[in-house]
Amino acid sequence: MASEITVTALRFAFLALLWLFIFMVLTASRRDLGIGRNVRSSRPQVEEAAQVSAPAQPPARASQLVVLEGAQAGALMRLGDQPVTIGRSLDIEVSLQDDYASGRHARLFPQGSRWFLEDLGSTNGTFLGEQRLTRATPVEVGQPFRVGHTTLQLRA
């Protein structure tokens, strides 16, 4: 049997080993920036590109939603900073009188300085220009989009 001192030393050595392990994990994970790298390196480019391609676009988000064509043509709705749902239901923000729209057809949500449009699994689809949406897509001011037989547009 080892002497008293050795036993005590080993007792503390084990605790030290445990904490050494923790500090090794901490040091290694501090350098672990792998996840952010893809995103971080590409982000400035995206912002630059956005600025170059649309220099006239004001930094503020569009604040109005206008119905261009459809039963409610000419109707105008003020947008805040909350997402709005578009569809035929009566209990949503943008309630359309359009038999070709699904109950909850599409959704506009703000992110940064723009609005994103996404389809909520509608039967007839949501179109931005001629393109049927498959994922959330940014909508620019003045760009018409179609829900059912209704065409809408964002205004500054």
Added chain:
Amino acid sequence: MPKSAPDRPRSRRFTEFVLTLLAVGLAPAAIYLIDPEAAVQNRMWLQALIVQGAGALILHLVMYLRARYADPFILPLAVALNGLGLAMIYRIDLTTSNNAGANQLMWTGLAMVISALLLFFLRDHKALRSITYISLAASFLLLLLPLLPGLGLEINGARIWISVAGRTFQPGEIAKITLAIFFAGYLSTHRDLIMLAGKRIGPVRLPRFKDLAPMFIAWFVSLAVLVFQRDLGSAILFFGIFLSMLFLATGSITWVALGLLFVGAGGALAYNYISHVYYRINSWVHAFDPEVYNQPLGGSGQIVQGLFGLASGGLFGRGWGNGRPDLVAYSNSDMIITALGEELGLFGLAAILMLFLLLVSRGFRAAMGTPDAFGKLLAAGFSALIVIQLFVVIGGVTRLIPLTGLTTPFMSAGGSSLLSNWVIVAILLAISHTARAPHLVDDLEELDSSIDYEGQEAEGATSLISRISLTNRPGGEGRE
């Protein structure tokens, strides 16, 4: 490590290897310290080294081959926790002449191999999304199994075990995984409706009644577990997973407040009508009353003995093998934290909690990194699951909250618990791989057609939500 491109993230498998080497060494070192002579004699240290080393090596190789960009810290952290638990179980065996250590070692090896197989075949966690409703059915089935006559087994008043060929198993441990998969699948699809539908009253958006259905289901399942299996810990765990994942999916405090109302109602019912819940709370509040302490059934002896153990451990502990953790009932399963606290002291226990904290933080890191909503919810849900389980069990043994029987993840003696935790590790690794892996070229091309702005998918909420809309089934409400 070869770097194929300068902007490609490093796989960090080497970091993992080094850390795992150290983690694998913990259990043999502890076993040697417990009793050097016995350790040399029964070769337990060697067995622990071989089983854990081989298991870790297999997992490491699988990651190298199939999930090269998986998180490098999850494996060593899990191995370290598992090893510390193993050493403590073996140490308690020495004084009680049980054989739980060998059993635990066998399950450790088995669980690690199953984890490696799962990681090998799963690879992409999104496959789990397709079994959303199957896993709901599986959860019900697993929870019902212990109630079947002939198969179910009642131990210490709780009917949560099944007995197959002389071995016992807790199906509830697997049910927590399948439930988390179901919640992740369900919430990632229905998140928008749950969030946006309903009347708004002032700043609060009241949910529609039909959106409350899943909450009722979760509540009834938890209550059923409580009533029929008499297992308070699992009931709290199941509802806790649901509530935390609901919050993760919607970010709405209203839902959490509603859920806590449900918990309050359930708790009041249970306290008044279910005797063992009443005993648990009584032995928590009046733990130091002599008659409660000495009460044979539902007394507080176990908790108080555990507290005495922690107290005698002090700051630096008695040292491996020098305490008397065997005086506490179930010191190698429910009460393993107090046993470790007694022998490793506050410093050791803090280190163990730190290991758990790091493990959980890696889980959340994977959740933040992965682009799909389902993966985010699943990884964060598993992390939340570990946190809730730890809080319930450690809060219980330190008398912060009433003691409820739950296992300490990775540490407590019990094969089913160990198995389910290693399965969680495999899924977390798979998710963390998709989080860190550079985007594959064929994936990008496929995405390009649908992305119309700078070929770059918007990050964060946008991509999260866009994936949801991709898989939404066309609603039946569209009138043409």
